[in-house]
Amino acid sequence: MLNKIIVLAALLLPACFANAHEYKVGALEIAHPWSQELPPNAPTVAAYFVIHNAGKTADRLLSVDSPISGEAQLHEHVMQNDLMKMQPVPGVDIPAGGNVMFAPMAYHVMLLNLKDRSLLVDGKRFPMTLHFEKSGDVTVEVAVQKQPPEGTQQHAHAQ
Numbered sequence: 001m002l003n004k005i006i007v008l009a010a011l012l013l014p015a016c017f018a019n020a021h022e023y024k025v026g027a028l029e030i031a032h033p034w035s036q037e038l039p040p041n042a043p044t045v046a047a048y049f050v051i052h053n054a055g056k057t058a059d060r061l062l063s064v065d066s067p068i069s070g071e072a073q074l075h076e077h078v079m080q081n082d083l084m085k086m087q088p089v090p091g092v093d094i095p096a097g098g099n100v101m102f103a104p105m106a107y108h109v110m111l112l113n114l115k116d117r118s119l120l121v122d123g124k125r126f127p128m129t130l131h132f133e134k135s136g137d138v139t140v141e142v143a144v145q146k147q148p149p150e151g152t153q154q155h156a157h158a159q
Contacts (some may be wrong), residue, residue, distance in 0.1 A: 021143060026135030028094065033128065033130025033142040034149060038120035045120055047109040047128055047142050050103045053094045060133040061092040061100075066142075068126045070113030077105045086110075094132075104148065122146045138145075 026142040047066075053059060063073045073088045084105070092107055094100050096113040103109050109128070119126040125141040132138070 008043045025138035028135050033140040037052045037122045058096050059094045063131045064109045066128040068116045069111035073110045076107050
């Protein structure tokens, strides 16, 4: 019986790690980078994730890039004159001990001048590198999904 449990655990272990979708650089943890499947004629695509700063000092996301696009911009949604507007930002502060959510209707990465649309379909992944002021660079794999993950429709600049 014990042997069967050990074999079952050994078989399930790789599946657990395959679903793990978190990255770490310095005191920062980047959780579940994702993007919604690209509609056929869409000129841009957005990427989302959550950054948790487990450290005692703040950091700042300075920029992002990806080989699938000619340009990547940090954006946020803001309310202006009763209209929700998307605008670029020069960087995003990551508070010590805090979280910042990149989600629809909040902070997000806009990938422009797309070069490789073949990776923008459900089930594929593409690389994206985040450049932080203090923690340095980290490359993540962005999972492309038909539907947003549970709970990402709520926007927040959670801290």
